[in-house]
Amino acid sequence: MAAYVIGVDVGYGNTKTSHNCFSSGVKKLPGKPPLATRVIETTEGFYAIGNGKVSVQKSKTEDENMRVLTMAAIAEELKKTGTTVADVHLGVGVPLTRMGAEKKDFVEYYTKNRRLIFKYEDVQYSVTLLSVDVFPQGYAGIVSFMKDFHKSALVIDIGSWTVDILPLTEFIPDQTRCKSLPLGTITCMNDINEALRQNLGQEADETTIKEVMIYGTSDIPKDYLDIIKTGLTSYATNLMDQIRALNFNSDLTQFIFIGGGATIMKHFLSEADKKNALILDDVSINAKGYEELIRHKMGGR
Template sequence: MIIGIDHGYSAMKTKHCCFPSGVTAYEHEPYTNRGVLQYEGSYYVCGTGRQPLIRTKTENQNYYLLTLAAIAQEIRFRGAPAKADVVLAAGLPLTTFGREKKNFREYLLGKKNPAVFRYEGVSYEIRISDVKLFPQGYSVMSVHPEVFAGEPSVLLVDIGGWTLDLMRLDNGVPNAATCRSLELGVIRCQEEAMEIVRRDTGLSVTEAQVEQVLNGKRCSVSEEAGRIIRQAGSAYTQRILSAVMESGFDLQAVPSVFVGGGAGLFKRYVTPQDRLCRLVTLPDVNLNAAGFERLAGQMMKR
């Protein structure tokens, strides 16, 4: 079976599942069974907070452990057997795709194949028979081709946890010379909002609370803290607009498609005064993983 996985700094996503990308190791069996991965004699709670920033995702075994947890969650969702052959479909930023592709593929294949582990009390034996890698963001075309239909040029903006990836498509083909990856993901907005709230009110709000307010959902923070967080969201949107313009793209001239976890936030805070040419937002956080899966399926059919 083909399983698409989007390895984010904030969250791990498959086609049907999503959980925070943090990993906490335990020497002994932890207090809860939720999110617990037992692998090679150790226990790991997957889904606690988010992954700290690292230069490459292959520096330690955390993303491999998270991959096993993601496979288990997706298999459980599908009602598939716990002993299975799996083709992994994953992604990398287009700007580093060629440099990181070989190492990331070998990393996901794992040193021991099949991988034998337990997740939330269920035993799994997973043989990763192949790994297909694709550019992040670009996979959206396979899921929503209608978004690009009839447009000779479209700017694709993928707002992730840590990076903001920019890519212009000309007649459906990525223009490699235009690809940019900026460290301007949603985590920056959340951290700045937390700092301003702490400085101006003395309150130490959490990332989860900030995320809730930014998404326009109810949260029991003070009215002043909520106002500051919303102002930070508006300021973050303007920073994105400025960064895109400084990277050589004119959002008032070229249609733009915003994807990723930050797409909904961007849509919420952009204003008519920004005079964007045509804005399409696809805030489904599982979209990249679904795209990877579909592209891998098309390759295997060919």
């Protein structure tokens, strides 16, 4: 039986694989629900996946939510080929600033139970984790794109809760200058809804705001669209100001935007700031990077 290489990027907002993305909400159910869509069944019970977000924790290894989300992600990947029994080389990630503190915990978290037997959407899966590799988020995602980078570059990974900043000098990470800013897309959505409440007495749901984030527009009423676009433009401008305040010069340093919030910069960053920027708006970039690094480690298999 051929082994699968699967990268899973479990974020507080979304869980991503190389082919799938779903919200990271996990809710334990009192019993079997009437619909099996996005439902995991383990020996511990039933879990609904994909509504809302997981709460921010000191470490994602504190509870079973990350494992449940990882099982759902693996099942989504295996589902494409109709596979239900599989050996898997798993790749996951933590922020570079947390690698020293969390890498060992992540490996132990996943390897304490290498055999995963569960149901996903009423289909039984049996998965054996042959290996678990933990990579630095952000850096893992951009390795294959480095040929397009300048000698001085700054990787800016825009997630739901944080923006992680990784400087590169001649393609080597400068770990002494890594930063994690509490400026993720959640803060942007909150500010937009505050503006909507003040101006229209209403709010927009996350799906509506995300549509404008991803595509730059929407067919919603113009008064809503204008406020949302103004909020996204303000977010892009503020983020650039915050990064410059850390003494990163966008004239001399190439800014590389990745992560779920990269689409905001694609549509709402000023043209002047785009001149020395590279926007990699593939939400699965980290998961794909984990897989590429595992295959490289295995000799290109």
